[in-house]
Amino acid sequence: MISLEKCELCPRRCGVNRHESAGFCGAGDKARVALVSLHPWEEPCLTGAKGAGTVFFSYCNLRCCYCQNHEISHEGKGQEVTDERLAEIFLEQQQRGAATLDLVTPTHYVPQIIHALDLARAKGFSLPVVYNSGAYDSVETIMSLRGYVDIFLPDLKYVDEVSAAEYSQAADYFEQAALAIRKMVEIAGPVQFAADGRMTRGVLIRHLVLPGHRHESMRALDWLWQEFGDTVQLSLMNQYTPMYRAAEHKGMNRRLTTFEYESVVDHAVELGITHCYVQEGQTASERFVPDFDGRGVRS
Ligand code: SF4
Numbered sequence: 001m002i003s004l005e006k007c008e009l010c011p012r013r014c015g016v017n018r019h020e021s022a023g024f025c026g027a028g029d030k031a032r033v034a035l036v037s038l039h040p041w042e043e044p045c046l047t048g049a050k051g052a053g054t055v056f057f058s059y060c061n062l063r064c065c066y067c068q069n070h071e072i073s074h075e076g077k078g079q080e081v082t083d084e085r086l087a088e089i090f091l092e093q094q095q096r097g098a099a100t101l102d103l104v105t106p107t108h109y110v111p112q113i114i115h116a117l118d119l120a121r122a123k124g125f126s127l128p129v130v131y132n133s134g135a136y137d138s139v140e141t142i143m144s145l146r147g148y149v150d151i152f153l154p155d156l157k158y159v160d161e162v163s164a165a166e167y168s169q170a171a172d173y174f175e176q177a178a179l180a181i182r183k184m185v186e187i188a189g190p191v192q193f194a195a196d197g198r199m200t201r202g203v204l205i206r207h208l209v210l211p212g213h214r215h216e217s218m219r220a221l222d223w224l225w226q227e228f229g230d231t232v233q234l235s236l237m238n239q240y241t242p243m244y245r246a247a248e249h250k251g252m253n254r255r256l257t258t259f260e261y262e263s264v265v266d267h268a269v270e271l272g273i274t275h276c277y278v279q280e281g282q283t284a285s286e287r288f289v290p291d292f293d294g295r296g297v298r299s
Pocket residue numbers: 007008009010011012013014015016022023024025026027061107108
C-alpha cells in the first residue's frame with residue numbers, strides 16, 4: 001500500500017515520513033502546483049479543440065540535466081494546495097472545456113491526487129485523466145491508479161544505464177521504467193480512440209531523441225515493439241533543446257540534427273510501427289516552455 005508516512009512512491013524508496021521531512025524529490029505532504037493551464041502542445045489526441053487541462057506539479061524524482069521545467073521540477077517553484085483545492089482545480093479545468101485532465105509529473109503526489117479525484121468525482125468531475133510521468137514510478141504506485149487514470153503518458157528516456165546515471169541521476173531508470181510501463185499497459189489495456197480522434201484509453205509512450213544517442217533511441221524502439229507491438233501509441237520527439245545544465249555534459253550542448261531524428265523514424269518504420277507520432281520541422285525552442293506564473297492555482 002502506498003503512503004506518505006514511509007514514502008516509497010517511486011523507485012528511490014526514500015522511506016521518509018513526508019509529514020515531517022522531504023526525500024530525494026523535495027516534495028512534502030501537500031501537493032505543490034506551479035501552473036494550471038489549457039495546453040495546446042500535447043499530442044493532438046489529447047488536446048481536442050481547447051487544449052489539454054494541464055496541472056503542472058512542483059518537484060520531480062529525476063534530475064534531468066536538460067530539464068526545460070527545472071525551475072519547478074528541481075527548484076520547487078509553485079504553491080502548496082490542499083486536496084480540497086486540488087479537487088476544485090480539476091473541476092475548474094472541466095468547466096474551462098479541457099479535453100483531458102493532464103497531470104504533469106504527478107508521481108510524488110499520487111495519494112493526494114487520488115483523494116482529490118474522489119472529491120472531484122463526487123461533484124461531477126468526468127474528464128479522462130492522463131498520468132504524464134517520466135516513468136520512474138514504482139509498480140505499487142501505478143497499481144494504485146487503477147480506476148483513476150484512463151491514459152498513461154510515460155516517457156521512455158533511456159535504455160542505457162550510463163545515460164540514465166549521467167543525465168538524470170537514476171542508473172536503474174530503464175529497469176524500473178520497464179516494470180512501470182508494463183504495469184501501465186496491463187491496467188489501461190490497448191490504446192482506444194473515439195470517433196473524433198481523441199484518445200480515450202491506453203498508453204502513449206514518448207521518447208525524446210537525444211543528440212549523439214540515435215542508436216540508443218533505436219534500441220528503445222526495439223524494446224517497445226517487442227514488448228507491446230502496436231497496442232500502444234508512441235510519440236517520437238525531436239525537440240531536444242540544450243537548456244539548464246546540459247552544457248556540463250559532453251555532446252549535450254547542441255540540438256538534434258535532421259539526420260539523427262530521421263534515422264530513428266526510419267527505424268520505427270522498418271520495425272513496422274504504425275501508431276507513432278513524429279514531429280516535422282524545427283520544434284526545438286525555448287519558446288515552448290510555459291511561463292510558470294502560478295495561474296489557476298489559487299481560486
Ligand atoms: S516520491 Fe520522493 S520521497 Fe518518495 S520515494 Fe520518490 S523521491 Fe523519495
